[in-house]
Amino acid sequence: MSISSETRQTVAELDGKYEAGFITDIEMDIAPKGLNEEIIHLISSKKGEPQWMLDQRLKAYRHWLTMPEPQWAKLRIPDIDYQDAYYYAAPKNIVRPKSLDEVDPKLLETYKKLGIPLREQEMLAGVAVDAVFDSVSVVTTFREKLHSAGVIFCSISEAIKDYPDLIKKYMGSVVPYTDNKHACLNAAVFTDGTFVYIPEGVRCPMELSTYFRINEAKTGQFERTLIVAEKGSYVSYLEGCTAPKRDENQMHAAVVELIAMDDAEIKYSTVQNWYPGDEEGRGGIFNFVTKRGICKGKRSKISWTQVETGSAITWKYPSCILLGDDSVGEFYSVAITNNHQQADTGTKMIHIGKNTKSRIVSKGISAGKSDNTYRGLVRISAKAENARNYTQCDSLLIGQTCGAHTVPYIENRSPSATLEHEATTSKVSDDQLFYCRSRGIPDEEALTLIVNGFCREVLQHLPMEFAVEAQKLVAISLEGSVG
Amino acid sequence: MAQAAVQTFKTAADGVHADALPWLTPAKALADDAAPAWIRALRETGAASFATTGLPTLAWEGWQYTNLRPMTSEAFHFDGVQGNVTAADLPAPLLGDSHRIVLVNGRLRPDLGTALPDGVKLLPLMEAQEPEEELVTVGNLATSPLLALNCAYMRDGFILDIAPHRDIARPVEILFMTAGDAPAVYPRVLYRFGENSGATLLERHAGAGASLTNLYAGIVLKQAARGRYYRFIDENDAALHVSQTVVRSHKSSDFQGFSSVSGLATGRQEFGLELLDDGISSSIGGIYMLKGRQCHDFTILADHFEKDGTSVQHFKGVIDDQARAIFQGKIHVHRPAQKTDGYQSHHALLLSDQAEASAKPELEIYADDVKCSHGATAGMLDNDALFYLQSRGIPAAQAKALLIRSFLCETLEKITRDDVRALYAARIAEWLGATEEAGTE
Numbered sequence: 006m007s008i009s010s011e012t013r014q015t016v017a018e019l020d021g022k023y024e025a026g027f028i029t030d031i032e033m034d035i036a037p038k039g040l041n042e043e044i045i046h047l048i049s050s051k052k053g054e055p056q057w058m059l060d061q062r063l064k065a066y067r068h069w070l071t072m073p074e075p076q077w078a079k080l081r082i083p084d085i086d087y088q089d090a091y092y093y094a095a096p097k098n099i100v101r102p103k104s105l106d107e108v109d110p111k112l113l114e115t116y117k118k119l120g121i122p123l124r125e126q127e128m129l130a131g132v133a134v135d136a137v138f139d140s141v142s143v144v145t146t147f148r149e150k151l152h153s154a155g156v157i158f159c160s161i162s163e164a165i166k167d168y169p170d171l172i173k174k175y176m177g178s179v180v181p182y183t184d185n186k187h188a189c190l191n192a193a194v195f196t197d198g199t200f201v202y203i204p205e206g207v208r209c210p211m212e213l214s215t216y217f218r219i220n221e222a223k224t225g226q227f228e229r230t231l232i233v234a235e236k237g238s239y240v241s242y243l244e245g246c247t248a249p250k251r252d253e254n255q256m257h258a259a260v261v262e263l264i265a266m267d268d269a270e271i272k273y274s275t276v277q278n279w280y281p282g283d284e285e286g287r288g289g290i291f292n293f294v295t296k297r298g299i300c301k302g303k304r305s306k307i308s309w310t311q312v313e314t315g316s317a318i319t320w321k322y323p324s325c326i327l328l329g330d331d332s333v334g335e336f337y338s339v340a341i342t343n344n345h346q347q348a349d350t351g352t353k354m355i356h357i358g359k360n361t362k363s364r365i366v367s368k369g370i371s372a373g374k375s376d377n378t379y380r381g382l383v384r385i386s387a388k389a390e391n392a393r394n395y396t397q398c399d400s401l402l403i404g405q406t407c408g409a410h411t412v413p414y415i416e417n418r419s420p421s422a423t424l425e426h427e428a429t430t431s432k433v434s435d436d437q438l439f440y441c442r443s444r445g446i447p448d449e450e451a452l453t454l455i456v457n458g459f460c461r462e463v464l465q466h467l468p469m470e471f472a473v474e475a476q477k478l479v480a481i482s483l484e485g486s487v488g
Numbered sequence: 489m490a491q492a493a494v495q496t497f498k499t500a501a502d503g504v505h506a507d508a509l510p511w512l513t514p515a516k517a518l519a520d521d522a523a524p525a526w527i528r529a530l531r532e533t534g535a536a537s538f539a540t541t542g543l544p545t546l547a548w549e550g551w552q553y554t555n556l557r558p559m560t561s562e563a564f565h566f567d568g569v570q571g572n573v574t575a576a577d578l579p580a581p582l583l584g585d586s587h588r589i590v591l592v593n594g595r596l597r598p599d600l601g602t603a604l605p606d607g608v609k610l611l612p613l614m615e616a617q618e619p620e621e622e623l624v625t626v627g628n629l630a631t632s633p634l635l636a637l638n639c640a641y642m643r644d645g646f647i648l649d650i651a652p653h654r655d656i657a658r659p660v661e662i663l664f665m666t667a668g669d670a671p672a673v674y675p676r677v678l679y680r681f682g683e684n685s686g687a688t689l690l691e692r693h694a695g696a697g698a699s700l701t702n703l704y705a706g707i708v709l710k711q712a713a714r715g716r717y718y719r720f721i722d723e724n725d726a727a728l729h730v731s732q733t734v735v736r737s738h739k740s741s742d743f744q745g746f747s748s749v750s751g752l753a754t755g756r757q758e759f760g761l762e763l764l765d766d767g768i769s770s771s772i773g774g775i776y777m778l779k780g781r782q783c784h785d786f787t788i789l790a791d792h793f794e795k796d797g798t799s800v801q802h803f804k805g806v807i808d809d810q811a812r813a814i815f816q817g818k819i820h821v822h823r824p825a826q827k828t829d830g831y832q833s834h835h836a837l838l839l840s841d842q843a844e845a846s847a848k849p850e851l852e853i854y855a856d857d858v859k860c861s862h863g864a865t866a867g868m869l870d871n872d873a874l875f876y877l878q879s880r881g882i883p884a885a886q887a888k889a890l891l892i893r894s895f896l897c898e899t900l901e902k903i904t905r906d907d908v909r910a911l912y913a914a915r916i917a918e919w920l921g922a923t924e925e926a927g928t929e
Binding site (some may be wrong): 424 | 836861
């Protein structure tokens with residue numbers, strides 16, 4: 006494919022383009038480097054946590070020391086020096102802001118640059134935002150309005166103090182600290198995150214949203230999200246993530262737990278745009294995330310939608326345990342890798358209840374020298390009568406130096422279950438590009454158009470506000486990959 | 489992807505794996521034989537490798553679903569098992585007009601076989617004085633302990649050469665018989681199709697009573713060769729069968745393989761299709777029919793190294809009672825292998841509440857101009873179809889058999905020889921007959 010000089014110029018300009026790659030200069034409160042029991046004591050005391058929480062953290066930490074690194078993913082992960090990172094970093098000036106007016110203007114500026122104008126969001130009805138900066142939740146908007154609907158939407162640190170019974174009951178119930186090494190580390194050192202509780206019969210009046218931002222150098226971000234939807238409730242939740250450009254790798258090990266009771270529905274959307282590293286593969290975030298939801302009640306539903314464009318390494322498998330009869334699990338994913346990025350992502354659908362249904366649609370796009378793997382498990386237990394699963398994994402390769410892989414695990418113990426799995430791998434066809442070019446659409450735009458078409462099935466499951474953002478991200482992630 | 493069973497290859501770098509030793513002890517019987525130096529060297533490499541790994545466990549990637557626990561070394565006897573087999577004990581030839589090579593407990597028995605036609609040469613393994621490259625580089629022993637074990641016991645087997653430019657019209661049947669008190673056999677064979685040659689091989693595994701077969705079969709297709717390789721696992725429900733088959737295809741060659749599984753207790757057949765050059769077509773198919781507590785695993789890798797290759801994996805099976813079936817298929821397209829066409833499918837039919845089917849249809853792709861797809865399904869018989877047949881006066885049992893037969897027979901369509909297709913169809917009919925009888929008892 007020939008490259009027009011214009012394209013070449015565009016590519017040159019885009020060199021290392023990562024719009025969220027700036028650093029915000031803010032005075033930070035940072036714990037000493039390294040990881041040991043003292044640090045955990047320190048984190049816990051900084052957050053003013055009760056003893057039971059500290060005990061849980063220490064228990065997790067001691068278990069973590071004995072756990073091996075997960076090795077099964079198709080990823081080349083350099084040895085991680087857990088002692089060479091900071092486990093707690095909080096902006097100094099804004100320990101507990103009561104409203105947006107008390108927030109450090111520099112922070113607000115940061116979020117504005119990221120396209121999350123908190124102030125505007127507060128004005129425009131629609132989205133309530135919880136923003137987490139490095140380790141600490143800095144601001145939660147719309148709390149009043151949500152409160153009047155009975156919805157609890159706050160940082161997890163506040164929840165530990167204000168709603169200890171709920172936290173004790175649910176935290177760790179879906180992802181126990183023994184689950185895997187990254188989740189275990191999170192259980193020991195998590196610094197903040199979001200807690201959402203939707204009471205029985207309540208339809209959350211607005212979309213809830215969290216933005217995560219790693220700012221400080223050599224800090225890990227370990228947030229924890231817990232969403233509980235009581236009987237007949239509904240909530241739609243979105244998270245977004247960014248980080249500045251740095252040469253070293255930073256670690257993000259989050260845990261997300263969702264619990265849906267009878268007839269409840271949780272829709273969880275992610276737009277992940279952590280710094281992916283530069284063209285040579287230097288720097289970038291290691292994104293090791295454990296996300297799992299349990300459809301506890303009958304007819305409950307959990308739907309994961311993710312757009313993964315960032316991170317040097319993505320290791321992430323948002324899963325559903327379909328325990329309640331007639332419950333539904335969904336997973337819609339677009340994963341885009343460029344340059345030296347590596348992604349190993351997918352889902353697990355564990356069918357336990359009768360008539361449970363799951364649907365998996367995964368679109369992987371690889372460009373540059375990247376590797377993109379879909380890895381998913383569908384397990385139908387013997388009791389899951391009439392369970393159904395439909396899986397579709399499509400991969401698109403752009404260029405000759407990338408890789409696209411599909412590793413589905415399908416286990417069926419129920420004869421009345423129906424499982425279907427389809428996968429295809431293809432490239433952007435020259436015919437499609439030629440057609441666009443003949444209509445005067447430049448290659449870059451044509452590629453974005455075609456890729457957006459390829460992802461459409463997934464993107465349309467995003468809340469409207471974010472579908473637009475995701476489409477833009479698709480374009481940015483692929484810049485420089487034609488030619 | 490069970491989180492608990494995720495560690496890949498456990499190797500005890502600094503010592504011998506405790507479980508490995510009993511498996512290696514009987515191999516000492518080979519110490520004094522007159523094997524050529526290259527075979528001796530391979531035995532040592534195999535034994536050393538196996539000593540550090542032992543048998544794969546459920547914690548190994550690729551072994552999550554197949555449990556080798558039923559295999560204990562004490563239960564089987566290497567060597568010393570007299571297979572007092574005479575011509576009268578042999579099953580009738582698969583095809584009336586085929587040539588026949590017979591092995592009893594791994595040892596060649598020329599007295600029981602037939603003469604081979606012109607253009608087909610048989611060389612017993614122990615008479616191969618020079619190292620055979622295709623038998624020396626066989627794969628990664630650290631990740632294939634069973635292959636390592638096969639190396640450690642390397643003695644029995646042969647090299648079968650099809651002369652270049654020859655078309656062997658009548659099929660050659662290779663009969664592996666097990667007989668006597670629980671023999672453990674480790675045959676190693678090499679089928680070599682010379683340039684532009686063509687032949688049909690029927691490899692059949694039969695025997696009564698407990699046995700362990702650990703086979704390595706190398707198949708080499710030189711340029712433009714046409715190889716047909718049909719395997720029949722006709723053993724019994726006390727037989728353990730593990731095999732590794734590596735098909736090395738050279739330029740413009742065409743390979744078609746197929747395997748049927750009905751008689752065994754636990755088994756795993758691995759096929760590696762290596763498409764080493766341009767313009768190769770390589771396909772492998774199979775059917776399994778399992779009941780009782782049978783367990784079988786098809787593990788397939790189609791490895792595309794160069795451009796314009798086509799590979800097909802097409803498997804179907806039925807699982808009754810508490811039987812378990814596993815399919816792990818992978819298409820690996822290396823960077824230079826542009827214009828690759830890879831296809832993979834696995835369909836399982838579950839006939840009972842306790843039957844289990846697991847599948848891992850995997851793609852690993854590094855070239856952008858390729859067409860690769862796979863499909864996997866698992867489910868039960870279509871009730872509407874059953875009802876339709878019954879409404880036309882066909883009894884339920886018969887209707888069920890009819891549907892199973894048509895489900896399985898679809899895989900046979902690509903088999904070019906009618907007589908071979910009939911052999912597989914007969915196995916399906918036989919299994920259905922036996923199941924029906926058991927059902928009416």
